[in-house]
Amino acid sequence: MTSPEEFLAAAEAHSAHNYHPLPVVVATAEGAWMTDVAGRRYLDMLAGYSALNFGHGNRRLLDAARAQLERVTLTSRAFHHDRFADFCTQLAELCGMELVLPMNTGAEAVETAIKTARKWGYRVKGVRDGRAKIVVADNNFHGRTTTIVSFSTDPEARDDFGPYTPGFAIVPYGDLAALEAVVDDDTVAVLLEPIQGEAGVLVPPPGYLAGVRALTRARNVLFIADEIQSGLGRTGRTFACEHEGVVPDMYVLGKALGGGVVPVSAVVSSREVLGVFRPGEHGSTFGGNPLACAVALEVIAILRTGELQRRAAELGDHLHRELAPLLERGAADAVRGRGLWAGVDVNPSRGDGRTVSERLLARGVLVKDTHGATIRIAPPLVISREDLDWGLARVREVLGV
Incomplete structure (x- = not known):
């Protein structure tokens, strides 16, 4: 298997369907970034549901x-x-x-x-x-x-x-x-x-x-x-x-x-x-x-050391400031969270959570939907402010803000 399509087809044919993953096949990862089998890079804004707080390949x-x-x-x-x-x-x-x-x-x-x-x-x-x-x-x-x-x-x-x-x-x-x-x-x-x-x-x-x-x-x-x-x-x-x-x-x-x-x-x-x-x-x-x-x-x-906790607090404040316009402009019905962790309830006029996640995937950002309308944002705590801003700009772009 060499192409993403071949990997996806094999997974579909031979694994139980207890998950509905996004159509990306990761091959390598470092820090806040993952690379698929075709060599395309993605910013990880999920961090394995917090399992990867310290980044990939620490x-x-x-x-x-x-x-x-x-x-x-x-x-x-x-x-x-x-x-x-x-x-x-x-x-x-x-x-x-x-x-x-x-x-x-x-x-x-x-x-x-x-x-x-x-x-x-x-x-x-x-x-x-x-x-x-x-x-x-x-x-x-x-x-x-x-x-x-x-x-x-x-x-x-x-x-x-x-x-x-x-x-x-x-x-x-x-x-x-x-x-x-x-x-x-x-x-x-x-x-x-x-x-x-x-x-x-x-x-x-x-x-x-x-x-x-x-x-x-x-x-x-x-x-x-x-x-x-x-x-x-x-x-x-x-x-x-x-x-x-x-x-x-x-x-x-x-x-x-x-x-x-x-x-x-x-x-x-x-x-x-x-x-x-x-x-x-x-x-x-x-x-x-x-x-x-x-x-x-x-x-x-x-x-x-407390360093990553302080970093999560500081970047988290920045994250929530940058997400506020989604609510102000009607792209989101709610934005919640604390630290480097947010849940965004997407306004139905902009699509559901799965659709938004797929649009972000196409732009090189990985998030995951939950309960239909919500996307979760939880990047590794080691993410740089520049990379975080890049990912959040893609979120605003996808949601039309």
Whole structure:
């Protein structure tokens, strides 16, 4: 296969259609740019849904991976390895927590958080067996396992996958009164995205996260923050919860933790919470493997300087100023976001999200639509201001502004 058309035809013929990717076939990538099999360059304004916060081919991360590849890549958790203790220690310190439970994918981390909250509820809070309840928000996206889609309100994610796992209550996102109304003695946790990414980069009303923190603390309920997309620099802070001065009981992390090199995820919490596990009750063959730990340790080292967080905040302010004319000129019905992350609801007069994404693809810019009318903009945090401006000029051009 040599042409993009041949690659696309083979993919169409031999892969399950669980995704609807844009018709581009990437061959190489560096920084904020990707090159397809025909040699055409594209500005990446999606960054793997935040998995590539540090850019494609980050030298520090690749060097860390290469060095570890020459030593040992996998031991399983049947044995200790010499990167594990440092990884757990340094990630716990970054989060201001005590214990780390490493996994691989974001969905695994969310499943781990659910199991942790239920076990904590029975062993520590004293909820009667089989009664534990977790409260979530509508329009959430926490993954696609059977349990997780059981509390999704997205028909595409949920339909035809029942019977569904019980034990969840769904309330409107951003509605503190609705949340308070469903929290009862059987409630063990509130699981929220501090900013809902897949829903279109929905930012909750000011004070909401702080209100959730106060409510959960008062009712002896765990506050679990799914920072898989919003965390590790994307919003201009290490964690999106920091914008309201909130520290949850548990962070759920993934995507950027693996630096775009390997899948790495983790649940990070206190000794009281994660200490409920005993050997054999939960795990993963690849969770916390040496290669993953080596890459994640370099990610943590990058984040500790605070440089990329500051960069995301500064470029994010610029991003939102440059997107404002879309709203003013009627090209967008809404523009939301925080830091180097935005959701743009395209006015129907300019097309739907998929059409706009395809037009941008033709002009060398890669974004992705969600929920019909929305496009998400989330470039790598290492993007230059000049490249960002070039990409935003293409967005304005496509939307007729």
